[in-house]
Amino acid sequence: MQPIGNQESSAVLDATFAALADPTRRAILSRLASGEASVSELCEPFDMSQPAISKHLKVLERAGLISSGVDAQRRPRRLEARPLAEASEWLGRYREHWEKHFERLDALLQELQSGKRQKKKRPSRLTRKGEPR
Amino acid sequence: MTTKTPRAGTLEVTMPSDREIKMTRCFDAPRALVFDSMVKPELLKRWMLGPPGWTMAICEVDLRVGGGYRVVWRGTGPREEFTVSGVYKEVAAPERFVNTETMGNVETLQTNVFTEANGRTTFTQTTLFATREDCDATMKSGAGDGMDACYDNLEDMLRKMA
Numbered sequence: 297m298q299p300i301g302n303q304e305s306s307a308v309l310d311a312t313f314a315a316l317a318d319p320t321r322r323a324i325l326s327r328l329a330s331g332e333a334s335v336s337e338l339c340e341p342f343d344m345s346q347p348a349i350s351k352h353l354k355v356l357e358r359a360g361l362i363s364s365g366v367d368a369q370r371r372p373r374r375l376e377a378r379p380l381a382e383a384s385e386w387l388g389r390y391r392e393h394w395e396k397h398f399e400r401l402d403a404l405l406q407e408l409q410s411g412k413r414q415k416k417k418r419p420s421r422l423t424r425k426g427e428p429r
Numbered sequence: 430m431t432t433k434t435p436r437a438g439t440l441e442v443t444m445p446s447d448r449e450i451k452m453t454r455c456f457d458a459p460r461a462l463v464f465d466s467m468v469k470p471e472l473l474k475r476w477m478l479g480p481p482g483w484t485m486a487i488c489e490v491d492l493r494v495g496g497g498y499r500v501v502w503r504g505t506g507p508r509e510e511f512t513v514s515g516v517y518k519e520v521a522a523p524e525r526f527v528n529t530e531t532m533g534n535v536e537t538l539q540t541n542v543f544t545e546a547n548g549r550t551t552f553t554q555t556t557l558f559a560t561r562e563d564c565d566a567t568m569k570s571g572a573g574d575g576m577d578a579c580y581d582n583l584e585d586m587l588r589k590m591a
Binding site: 394404 | 452454458466
């Protein structure tokens with residue numbers, strides 16, 4: 297994996313990951329991915345009180361994951377893509393690294409099991425020699 | 430609590446806190462086999478490969494509480510060496526093992542859990558860093574310089590193993 301940046305971006309990552317650690321906040325982000333929404337609009341699908349949603353929104357805002365629109369009445373929240381992209385890039389590389397290892401492990405596990413299930417998958421030299429013509 | 434069995438082959442990576450990384454992966458094999466693959470040198474050698482051209486020079490495992498393990502990969506150059514080592518803190522085959530892992534200056538505590546359902550095994554590994562700084566440092570450097578080179582020869586490897 298490549299270094300992903302300086303101290304500053306590491307602090308941003310901290311905030312991003314902390315914000316993403318909560319399932320409700322992830323759901324809010326995924327809702328905002330399909331377009332901006334006001335606080336009351338966000339409350340509906342989540343069956344949560346407005347103060348509870350507002351609390352989550354504050355965490356997301358502090359992490360730079362969302363921002364508020366200019367409309368003073370609605371103050372629609374919208375998704376900010378950059379910090380998310382940075383966080384997912386790092387996790388993506390970590391994931392990729394391990395996925396490659398686990399794919400090899402898949403192959404190994406398969407081999408170990410097929411060896412157990414059917415010993416004659418690959419005929420040994422001896423069998424081949426002794427095969428009737 | 431409802432547990433859903435993830436599809437085999439889908440690796441989930443999350444950060445439950447700012448000093449933890451959690452991986453969840455389902456394997457299409459009984460858990461004794463998955464467990465063994467992670468603690469038996471002859472099996473570890475088959476899938477825990479270093480970067481292309483590197484070899485696993487040393488793989489020692491003393492699987493008991495207080496026992497240690499050490500894996501060393503070597504490249505072709507004189508300074509191309511990478512070591513991962515640690516001590517087992519809990520061993521309950523084939524359900525779980527807990528170990529420390531030292532890579533460079535960073536030590537983590539890893540909890541490895543294996544659950545089996547319908548012949549499939551869900552493996553969960555939680556890596557806990559002592560401090561947030563350690564976690565940050567690892568995130569910046571990658572999970573290990575030597576190990577994290579690209580695996581261009583992956584396809585070759587899989588073909589050879591098949």
